[in-house]
Amino acid sequence: MGNVLNRIRQSIVFRIGVLMLLTVVVAIGSMVASYVISDAAENDAAAVNLSGSLRAMTYKSVATASSGDRLATQNLAEQISARLDHIAAISEFSPADHQPEAQNFREVSREWQQHILPLLTSVASGESRISEGELLSTAESFVDRVDTLVLDYQHTAEHKVELLRLVQLGSLFATVILVYFSLFSLSRSVEQPLRKLIASCRDIARGNFRQKLDLHGEDELGLLAQTINRMCEVIDGTHRELETRVRDKTAQLHKSHEVLDFQYRLARRISEGPLNGLEIDQWLAEFSELTELHDLDLCLMTPEGMTPYQHLTHGAGNNACQENNCNSCAHASGPREVAGQQIYRFPLEADKRNYGVLVCTLPQGQLLQREQQQRLSAFADAVTTAITLKERSEQDRRVALMDERGIIARELHDSLAQSLSYLKIQVARLARCSRSDALDRDQVVEITSELKQGLNASYRQLRELLTTFRLQIAEGGLRAILEKSVFQYREQHPEITIGLVYDLEEIPLTPNEEIHLLQLVREASQNAVYHSWGDHISIHLTQGEGQEIRVSICDNGVGISESPEKRNHFGMSIMQERASNLGGGLDIRRRESGGTEVSFVFVPEYARERQLLWNNAAGGGG
Template identity: 40%
Template sequence: MFKKVSQSVVFRISVMMISVILMAFTSIFSAMYMSQLSEFDGAAINLSGSMRMKSYQLTTEVALYQQTKQQSHHQTVLTLIDEFEHSINNPLLQKDFSLEQLTEQKYDYNQIKVQWQTTVKPLILKALTQESVSPVIAPLTEFVTSLDNLVRGYQGIFEKRMATLRLIQISTLFITLLFVCLCLYSIHQHIALPLKELTDVARKSAKGDLTQRFTVIREDELGLLAATFNNYNQRIARIYGDLEQRVERKTQELKRSNQILTLLYHVAQEVNESHAGELNYNRVIHQVSEVSGLSNIDLCLLTPEGDVPYQHIVTETDRTASQNCEQKNCAECLSGETAVVTLINQQQVLQHRYAIEKSGLHYGVIVVTLEPESTMQLWQQQLLKSVAEQLALALSMRSQSDQQRRITLLNERSIIARELHDSLAQSLSYLKIQVTRIQRAISDYPEDAKLTSPVTELKEGLNSAYRQLRELLTTFRLYIDSEGLQCAVLQTMQTLAQRSNIDISLNYKTAHIPFTPNEEIHLLQITKEALQNALNHSQGTEVSIQFTEKEDHKVEVTIADNGVGLDETQQELNHYGTVIMQERSHSLGGEFLLANRSEGGAQVTFSFYPQYLKS
């Protein structure tokens, strides 16, 4: 505690002030003391000097009395003797005799007093009765000499005391000056310099340089102030750094939010402007990866009826696929739940899945595969959810647009079928009736090949045209509802199966492919035409229909029977409706093949690339 107090600036300054005051008091008190000692030194000198004067007066008065014998001189001698005794016994001459250093002066005084009492006084009194003063002169001279020594002694004492006073004053002044210099040096070293450094640090800190620190380590008030200032600077710098980090973090968040909003705005704008939900999904998912900072993102697009994606977009081509992707097991991902999955290299990673669904229909899923020891932040999850919602909206709009186009196309075909039925079909029916009447009319005449042959050919041509027209009307009246191509093919199979005993099977493996309404119509018509030909001409017992997807995403449709096969020599282009099927295949940019099977029967093969691959 005392050490702490002794190192205080206030304590040091107080000590300095008290020391200066003590030195001043010492000088004052020493002067007062010496003045007190020398208070009656002048009186003692004067008194001893008056005694010497009285000695001379005594000699003079004794001599005058011996010469004149006047009684007044006698009386004066006695008076002078009394005054001398009163003077010699005055306490002023003995006031400092108790001091050891005045032993010699005391001895001189006592000798003079003894000499007065034993020698000088008796001689003077005796000389009053004698005629001559000569016996008194020599002792009185010696006595005056002793008085002179006593006077010089008192004067020496006074001078010595004055010299001591001067020495004390000079010493005190010198010590005071020295102490003041020491105090000034101490103040300069321990107060002024630290204050200057502290002021410089404060001034630089006020200008924004918070790296400044007070380097002097002290345990006084300035040390406490410096430590507090250092802590203050450190805390301010830390707060300032934290504020800068927070501002930087907020700036990054604002930039990220701006990027997210820009991305979502562009996606929404593209969706709205397309009017059919058509998007560049590859570009969108790569932009999402760039904005979110997530490198391994999968976008799997499915049809509502499919269980495997028709389009699989990845942002990291050299990634290690999961076992689910390798095994085409998409059901777990479509659940939209976060799960730990195993990669094909047996490494386990965390996957976040965001289902792309709207109105209960699943259109796909966004899968984010995280690196080990990493997690997704909240804003990244929100971004993926928003993108999934936008993609769901786009795909829903595309599905609705396809359905609308499908309905519009079917309505147009129904209108065409009705108009054909009301115009061309009626005309052909009328011509058939007229040809029948002509046949009946010429039957009453002898047969003439020149007459009957053209009529027969005309009837067959009309029957063929009418049959083709009826097939065309039936084709135009085909209906594909919102359940898709597979349901329409099944309905067609059920309708045609009622007209024959042939067993019809369907292997439909393209439910995941988003066919356009035009593609669905052409595929259904080709399938119906080929199936109808097999039922009418194959003479077999089984017909199989297969819809498959090749590794290059090419769709292949095959209709095969186990019947008699095709007549290789038959060259009629319009036989079995092959021309119509070829035209439909060409309109889709596909390839059409009609051939016999090695195991017996005929097979129609049609392959093409769907429209979604081209977009």
């Protein structure tokens, strides 16, 4: 019984099934009871009818017996006995039945068999002589008992009808009660919980996972509600955790964006030019605030030095730091615990040269995160790059200064030095003339005239050298400055026709290549102007085969001498050096049609890089 009650409490289906089963049982019970009662009452009407007919037949048999009609009396007696037997048969009374109708029937049957039937038979046969009034009085007593029997059968039939009515009313009431409880159970256990479940599902579909179903039953819907509540709790917890993680990731991305922006600005500033100590200090302070690392030391050292020439500190810095013999600190890396502090060192190293160290100090027990270490390492690399670029820039300026000084020396040697040597010879001649006893005025005038011409030539060469040394590649590029130079030559030497063909618009040239090409063309053009004795000069800059650049300067003058080792007049050594700097080949030869041709062929840097990439790709693919 306890299991059934538990199942009724825990299962809606079982509960509804029990209610339906009870309804069916009540309906079947009502039908069975009605059938049994109606079956039991089937012979009650016949029993009443037969019992009622005994009265008339009794009176009739009294009349026939009193008239002496023995045969008619015998027939009526047999009919009465037969009807009593029929009543006994349909009533099915047992000898032990104590119901009133059974007792009355037994008394009626006994009185008939023992008194009335023998009396009627003896009267009809004439054996007994009693008056008709006495016989009628005896018959009336028997009829009274028969009337009581009829009333008993009537009451029995009425009781059965009343019982049938009560059974039907009871079954109807029970059915109504069961239907009501079924509907109430469906409404309370199914309809209302389903309505709450549907409302909850709609809220969940809208993304509300914080609502809670107030269903505490132990049935299927209660279990479903508990499951939905747990699911909502899990999803809401996961949702909140994801929101927290998204906020954290957003903050990290924002921080990473700020760091990337800082690194970009720092890289752009480094590309613009060298950083001084004040700027590095400002970048260090910004980096410290950005990464929330408040104790930083940046020691800048020369590669040969043992102590920093500049020590930049942000925050408290490294309290254990002593600026004496910092070489071991500059070359150390990784975390180390010193004087109750956690010390992280990031050396500033490039090309096996050390330029200092970046030190981050943390309290004891606190460690740098991997991302913070990467940011510190990137900042140290940026500072190293800035120092390296500054050092290389200074080295490049020194090399450029030495190259420029060499060029100036060669130019002075090829122009002013020779002119001054010539003037020195003329001054020596003038001195000898002045020391002689007989002064030759014509010779003095000749020498003076030559000195004047030499001075004018030296002054002209000086102006041209100044123009050359002040030459710069400004806006417009190589073509514009070449056209300007050709225009100047035409103004200075109107007797010479100078042509320029420039077909390198589609080729990207580096500043170094433009400077060397400009100087090479100017030197070859100058040689043609001053030493070829021709009246036509053509300058061609074109693209050759295999992405080569061809440069040629041709004149129609006297041509190069047979002794090319004497190259000062044409600046051959200078042009050879420029050609080697560009990795090309220089050729100076006499033209068959007359004059000299200076040709130069080289592959520009962009083409060499492209060819290198192709070779690497082909090697990697093989």
